[in-house]
Amino acid sequence: MKAWQRTLWCGEASLEHVGEEVVVNGWVHRIRDHGQLIFVEVRDRTGRVQVVFDQGEVPELHREVREWRSEYVVAIRGEVVRRLPGTENPQLPTGEVEIRPRGVKVFSAAKPLPFELDHADKVDEILRLRYRYLDLRRPELQENLRLRHEFTLRAREWFARHGFYEITTPLLTRSTPEGARDFLVPSRLEPGSFYALPQSPQLFKQLLMVAGIERYVQFAHCFRDEDLRADRQPDFVQIDLEMSFVTQEDILQTVEAMMVETLAAVGREVPHPFPRLTYREAMERFGSDKPDLRIPYEIRDVSELMGESDIGVFRKALEGGGRVKALAVPGGASFSRKEMDQMEDEARSLGAPGLAWLAWQGESLRGPLARFFFQEGRWTSLGERLRDILQLQEGSLVLFAAGPWQKAAEILGHFRQQLGQRLGLAERGDRLLWVLEFPLFAWDEELGRWDAQHHPFTLFHPEDEALFAEGRLGEIRAQSYDLVWNGYELGSGSLRIHQREWQEKVLEILGFSPEEAQKRFGFLLDAFQYGVPPHGGMALGLERILMLLVGAKSIREVIAFPKSASGTDPLTGAPAPVDPHQLRELGLQTVLSPQARGIQ
Ligand code: ASP
Numbered sequence: 001m002k003a004w005q006r007t008l009w010c011g012e013a014s015l016e017h018v019g020e021e022v023v024v025n026g027w028v029h030r031i032r033d034h035g036q037l038i039f040v041e042v043r044d045r046t047g048r049v050q051v052v053f054d055q056g057e058v059p060e061l062h063r064e065v066r067e068w069r070s071e072y073v074v075a076i077r078g079e080v081v082r083r084l085p086g087t088e089n090p091q092l093p094t095g096e097v098e099i100r101p102r103g104v105k106v107f108s109a110a111k112p113l114p115f116e117l118d119h120a121d122k123v124d125e126i127l128r129l130r131y132r133y134l135d136l137r138r139p140e141l142q143e144n145l146r147l148r149h150e151f152t153l154r155a156r157e158w159f160a161r162h163g164f165y166e167i168t169t170p171l172l173t174r175s176t177p178e179g180a181r182d183f184l185v186p187s188r189l190e191p192g193s194f195y196a197l198p199q200s201p202q203l204f205k206q207l208l209m210v211a212g213i214e215r216y217v218q219f220a221h222c223f224r225d226e227d228l229r230a231d232r233q234p235d236f237v238q239i240d241l242e243m244s245f246v247t248q249e250d251i252l253q254t255v256e257a258m259m260v261e262t263l264a265a266v267g268r269e270v271p272h273p274f275p276r277l278t279y280r281e282a283m284e285r286f287g288s289d290k291p292d293l294r295i296p297y298e299i300r301d302v303s304e305l306m307g308e309s310d311i312g313v314f315r316k317a318l319e320g321g322g323r324v325k326a327l328a329v330p331g332g333a334s335f336s337r338k339e340m341d342q343m344e345d346e347a348r349s350l351g352a353p354g355l356a357w358l359a360w361q362g363e364s365l366r367g368p369l370a371r372f373f374f375q376e377g378r379w380t381s382l383g384e385r386l387r388d389i390l391q392l393q394e395g396s397l398v399l400f401a402a403g404p405w406q407k408a409a410e411i412l413g414h415f416r417q418q419l420g421q422r423l424g425l426a427e428r429g430d431r432l433l434w435v436l437e438f439p440l441f442a443w444d445e446e447l448g449r450w451d452a453q454h455h456p457f458t459l460f461h462p463e464d465e466a467l468f469a470e471g472r473l474g475e476i477r478a479q480s481y482d483l484v485w486n487g488y489e490l491g492s493g494s495l496r497i498h499q500r501e502w503q504e505k506v507l508e509i510l511g512f513s514p515e516e517a518q519k520r521f522g523f524l525l526d527a528f529q530y531g532v533p534p535h536g537g538m539a540l541g542l543e544r545i546l547m548l549l550v551g552a553k554s555i556r557e558v559i560a561f562p563k564s565a566s567g568t569d570p571l572t573g574a575p576a577p578v579d580p581h582q583l584r585e586l587g588l589q590t591v592l593s594p595q596a597r598g599i600q
Contacts, residue, residue, distance in 0.1 A: 004075035004105045011047020013094040017080040024049060024099065025107075027137065028072045031065075038065050042076060045142050050089070050098040051076050061101055071110035071137075077103040125556075130570040132561055144550050144558045147266060151546060152219060154265040155239060158258050164217040164241065169204035171221065175520070176202050177455055180224035183234070191587025197223035197235075200539055202455060203524050205242040206496060209535040210527045217241045219542065230554040231488060231544055234567055238491070239545075242537030248479050248495055251536050252276075252434060255483065255493075259432070259540075268430070268549060274483070276434040283406060287327075287413015289438070292487030293431035295420035299412045300390055302326045302400075309382050311372055313356070317402035324402045327412040328390040329419045332397025333359035333366075343415065347401070352411045356400040360392060369400075417487060430548075432485045437461065440478040441509065449511045454480045456510055457503070457524075458494040459536070473509065483540065485548050493538025500528035 008022040026044035038053040055062040068074070078101035089095030114131055115123040117138050128135040135141060156166065175182045178199035185195040198204075200222050208216045220240040228234065243251060260272045275293070282291050285298045306314040306324040314324045335343075340357060347355035358367040365374035365383070373383030390398060399415055401408035420426050440460050441450040450473055452458060460468075461477035468476065480494035497503045503525060507517040518525065546558035556562040563569050583589060 004077070004107075006044075006075075008080075009046040010042050010044045010049040011093060013049040013080055013097050013099070015082065015096055018082050018097060020080050021077065021102070022080055022099070023075055023077045024051075025075050026073070027110075028068055028070055028074060030070065031068060033066065038062060040065060040068065040076075042074065043137075045146075047093055047139075049094045050092070051078060051101050052098050053101055058101060061104055064104060068106070069110060069112070071113060073107040073110070075105040075107065076101050126564055126570050129556075129562070129564055132571050136560065141557070144546070144552070145560060147550060148542075148546050148558055150266050151262060151549065152542070155258065155262045156217075156219070158262055158265075159217040159241070162215070162254070162258075164215040165213060166217050166219075167208060167213065168218060169198070169201040169220065171197055173198050173204075176200055177452070178202070178222075178224065179451075179455070180226040183223045183225050186586040186588055188586055199224050200238060201240055202457065203521070205240060205537060206457065206524065206535065207527055209242055209244045210530065210532050212244075212533075214244045214533075215242075216537075220539075222539075228563070228565055228567055230556075230565075231541075231547065233543065233555055233559065233563055235563075236555070236559075237542040238539040239542055240537070240539040242535060244533035244535045246534075246536060248436075248481065248536065251493060251495075251538060252481060255538055255540070256434075259483070259545075263549070266549070270430045270432055272432070274432045274434050276436055278437045279435055279439065279477075280437070282435050283409045283413070287325075287409040287411070287416055288487075289435055289482065290484045290487055290489040291413075291433070291435075292417055292420070292426065293433060294426040294429065294486055295416060296425060296427060297328060297330065297416065297420075299325050299327050299409060299416065302386065302389060305382070305385055305389060306402075309372060311369060313353075314400070314402050317408075320403075322403045323405040323408055324400060325405075325408045325412050326386070326390060326401075327399045327416055328392055329397045329399065329415070329423070330393060330425065331395050331423050332419055333361045333395050335359070335397060343399075346414075347411055350411050350414060351407060352401055352403070355411075356402075358398040360394055360396050360398075362394070367398075430486060432483065432490075435482045435484055436480075437477040438480045438482070439474065440464075440476040440480075441473050443474060450509055452506075452510055454478060454492055454494050456506055456521075457496045459497050459502075468505070479536070481538070483538075485545070488544055488548060489541075490544050490548075491538055491540035493536065495534070495536035498528065498532040498534050500525055503528060 004023060006023055006025040008017060008024055010024050010026050024042050026042045029041040029043035029048050032039040036055045040051045040053065041048045042051060053062045053065050076099060078099040080097050081100050083096060083098050113134055115127055120128055120135060120138055172185060172195040175196040176199045180199055182196035182199065185197065187193045187195060201218060201220050205216050218240045220238050221235060222238050223235050225234060226232070243254065256272060256274055260270060263270050279289055282289055284301065287299050301323055302325065303318055303323045307318050317324060344355040356369050358365055358370055358373060363377060373380055373386060379387060392398065399412060401411040438453050440453060440458060442453045444451045459479045461479055464476045478494060480492065482492045483490045497506060504517060507521065543555040543558050547555045550558060552558060561571060568575065
């Protein structure tokens with residue numbers, strides 16, 4: 001092997017090596033057989049270099065190489081030479097040089113691949129995932145993995161420089177309430193009992209604060225059994241951190257500095273300081289708690305104006321304590337009637353009674369309510385005032401939503417985002433922001449009870465303490481925060497309750513009886529008796545950060561071995577039925593028939 005060991009990485013071949021004898025190792029990327037000359041491009045993880053086999057010069061090698069196919073793994077010894085003038089390839093970083101071979105060795109042959117690496121983007125993703133080890137040979141994915149390595153390395157360095165200890169917490173543990181279903185692992189030693197894989201290391205990191213660790217970080221594997229989306233996987237990595245004796249401001253500044261400096265270290269300068277919005281502001285202005293600030297228009301409240309109008313639906317909503325909100329979408333007036341009908345259906349599916357709209361094109365205003373704003377070729381006084389409030393321009397589409405403020409805002413927020421993308425209105429670049437002061441509790445209609453908006457360990461806003469006694473639970477703000485990047489939530493965090501009585505009270509509000517609270521979180525409540533520092537922290541989705549960094553459409557593109565969109569792993573076949581004796585050992589029996597489990 002030694003004689004065939006690499007002395008030069010393919011992607012590093014350059015004019016400075018001209019005249020040197022080198023050995024390259026790698027995969028045959030492409031072969032072009034021009035008869036007398038055979039061109040072989042060899043690829044390793046750094047790039048590609050061309051080797052030219054000239055029948056006149058190396059007839060034996062030429063004969064041997066004729067048998068080679070793409071993806072053979074080879075070693076080539078030869079001399080680096082400058083390419084002849086006019087034959088340089090400016091597309092290839094190594095395109096000024098090539099290798100004149102003196103010897104070759106095949107380490108292993110390869111069957112034709114199930115898909116062409118150069119056209120993998122047109123291949124069904126399931127096939128790509130089934131052969132992920134081939135898919136990962138593509139330079140784009142190699143670059144994603146390299147960047148993932150680089151980013152985590154820089155982030156780790158940052159945390160170490162700032163006094164954080166990286167500490168591993170267990171994967172076999174108890175349920176942590178982050179709002180998803182748990183993945184359960186049956187215990188053999190205690191049949192009928194289960195570990196839960198952590199939805200996050202939340203309780204352990206709080207215990208580390210009780211233990212006096214002060215600053216903790218972990219690139220933590222987390223597991224959540226929930227419906228998958230392009231930005232969700234059942235197992236994923238969070239940059240999880242916790243700090244003691246800090247204020248919310250300290251945590252925001254720490255995380256912001258870590259993000260700005262780590263992104264810069266991997267070549268991405270993002271605008272900062274990150275703007276801050278309260279949850280209420282974000283919802284009122286953008287109809288979303290993760291607004292995409294690249295979309296350059298906002299929702300406006302037109303309740304006052306509509307209160308003076310004769311528009312029945314709006315007046316009714318206002319009389320019922322609701323609001324009327326409007327969104328002007330530049331260029332949206334060109335949507336057809338059919339497209340507007342589709343949007344109306346969509347609004348209904350989001351829970352709106354309908355979707356009132358106006359489209360201003362040339363000298364006309366279309367839409368179900370147009371006559372209130374424009375008559376006989378002129379704007380009415382209501383129309384003029386609306387035009388001023390919304391700073392309307394010709395070509396704009398106005399959408400209205402009326403009802404409870406949050407619902408109305410959410411519906412317009414949905415269209416703000418969707419139409420911004422569809423009309424290509426989103427500005428380029430990166431917009432990160434903080435969203436602060438989420439409500440502490442959210443009312444769960446289905447279950448008819450309060451739920452934690454973040455999680456049950458979140459501390460309330462000091463100004464809102466009195467609201468507990470007054471029973472105004474829905475108005476209590478949390479000391480919690482989300483970091484958002486171009487419309488994606490990167491992560492959430494909060495200051496934590498560190499007093500046992502308050503923790504018990506909040507658990508009670510969330511419907512845990514004292515026995516249940518003790519059973520599930522007793523270890524935390526117990527720990528809270530022995531001296532607890534005030535503390536708080538945050539967790540950021542590593543893969544979401546990377547997805548945005550590389551501009552991928554899905555987090556699967558930045559994970560070496562991801563699950564498919566339906567949560568399966570086409571490579572290993574997981575999840576899969578297990579042998580009956582394994583079930584017996586665990587004291588388990590499956591009640592689903594083999595057919596229902598998809599086994600024929
Ligand atoms: N454990 C939380 C989560 O996973 C983050 C935190 O509050 O630190 O979202």
